[in-house]
Amino acid sequence: MNNINDIVLPVLIAFGISVVLSPIIIPFLKKLKFGQFVRDDGPESHLKKSGTPTMGGLIILVSIIVTSVFYIKDYPEIVPVLFATLGFGLVGFLDDYIKVVMKRSMGLRAWQKMVGQFVVTAVFAYYMYAHTDLGTEMIIPFMDKTVDVGNIYYAFMFIVILGTVNGANFTDGLDGLASSVTVLIATFFTVAAIGLGSGVAPITCATVGSLLGFLVYNVYPARVFMGDTGSLALGGFVASTAYVLQMPLIILLVAFIYFAEVLSVMIQVVYFKKTGKRIFKMAPIHHHFELCGWPETKVVSIFSIVTAILCFIGILAI
Numbered sequence: 001m002n003n004i005n006d007i008v009l010p011v012l013i014a015f016g017i018s019v020v021l022s023p024i025i026i027p028f029l030k031k032l033k034f035g036q037f038v039r040d041d042g043p044e045s046h047l048k049k050s051g052t053p054t055m056g057g058l059i060i061l062v063s064i065i066v067t068s069v070f071y072i073k074d075y076p077e078i079v080p081v082l083f084a085t086l087g088f089g090l091v092g093f094l095d096d097y098i099k100v101v102m103k104r105s106m107g108l109r110a111w112q113k114m115v116g117q118f119v120v121t122a123v124f125a126y127y128m129y130a131h132t133d134l135g136t137e138m139i140i141p142f143m144d145k146t147v148d149v150g151n152i153y154y155a156f157m158f159i160v161i162l163g164t165v166n167g168a169n170f171t172d173g174l175d176g177l178a179s180s181v182t183v184l185i186a187t188f189f190t191v192a193a194i195g196l197g198s199g200v201a202p203i204t205c206a207t208v209g210s211l212l213g214f215l216v217y218n219v220y221p222a223r224v225f226m227g228d229t230g231s232l233a234l235g236g237f238v239a240s241t242a243y244v245l246q247m248p249l250i251i252l253l254v255a256f257i258y259f260a261e262v263l264s265v266m267i268q269v270v271y272f273k274k275t276g277k278r279i280f281k282m283a284p285i286h287h288h289f290e291l292c293g294w295p296e297t298k299v300v301s302i303f304s305i306v307t308a309i310l311c312f313i314g315i316l317a318i
Contacts, residue, residue: 006075007201007205010070010071010203010206011205013066013067014067014206014207014210014213015063015210015213016213017063018210018213018216019213019216021059021062022059022214022217026224029056029224032101053224054096054226054227055225056218056224056230057092057093057226057228057230057231057233058093058229059210059213060207060230061089063209064082064203064207065082067210068206070202075199075201075202075203077132078199080124080127080128080131080132081237083127083240084124084161084239084240085233085236088120088233088235089230089232091113092227092232093228095107095232117161117162120236121157121161124157124240125157128243128244129154136148136149136152136154138246138249141249141318146246156248160242165235167255168182168231168234170261170265171257171261172227172230172231173286173287174290174299174300176215176219176220176222176300177286177299177303178226179214179215179218179219180303180304181304182234182237183211183215184311185238186211186237186241187208187311191315192314196245203237204241207234207237220296220297238251247318253313254311257306260285261285261286264280264284265284267283268280268283
């Protein structure tokens with residue numbers, strides 16, 4: 001990508017759409033009573049968030065879609081990333097819709113959500129196999145080389161994508177947390193995409209712009225939440241972009257917060273079932289720090305700082 005306009009403009013377009021769309025969509029969500037359901041067993045400070053409009057991920061998705069339309073003809077490489085982002089966003093939308101409209105607090109049943117995620121991953125895997133020439137090679141961070149892992153590549157893809165998507169979902173628990181962490185990851189991928197000349201920079205730039213615009217309304221105290229519509233979409237974006245750039249292993253580094261969030265839930269559940277005790281005061285781990293006395297804004301700031309440092313290391317790693 002040699003044209004600077006194809007780097008800067010997607011950020012500005014998506015940011016503009018997000019900022020303009022938010023004050024239109026937020027009152028609409030309020031009018032429809034699409035308010036956030038807050039768990040009674042969560043941190044007490046979160047009870048005041050009940051009723052805050054959710055499904056704001058629609059703002060993020062529309063910003064990315066509209067911006068991508070301008071570039072998809074010249075940059076067909078963004079197609080699989082756009083599909084994964086929208087596909088997982090649709091699964092999240094169905095989950096949110098059932099929660100807030102049909103008033104079923106748990107949303108989609110666990111197996112339904114998993115089937116939806118599995119289908120999106122399978123279609124993405126087929127597209128990568130049949131319609132790209134990327135093959136089954138992966139960049140090994142810090143080693144300046146690629147390794148062809150053969151058919152293991154596709155089995156590994158399901159683990160990485162589903163893990164990343166659900167990690168992003170668990171990260172969305174504090175005002176601005178998922179947005180702040182993911183905008184840094186998207187910035188990392190933008191730098192990597194430009195450096196590798198992969199052709200996906202327009203959609204990584206669009207994601208940066210859309211999240212910056214969304215953060216105007218999502219920072220503490222949030223006027224809107226992204227819901228599963230946004231968090232699953234962002235997880236799909238991160239995982240699919242990593243695969244198009246042939247660097248899925250880098251997710252463990254730059255998206256470490258995702259990994260820590262989902263791992264904390266797994267550890268908590270397994271340990272509680274075996275011992276009847278909890279390792280963390282509450283999982284996902286951002287709630288643990290809240291219950292340790294950290295203000296919500298401090299948790300978001302520290303997690304974002306950690307992500308920024310890891311993204312910088314990630315640039316050095318590739």
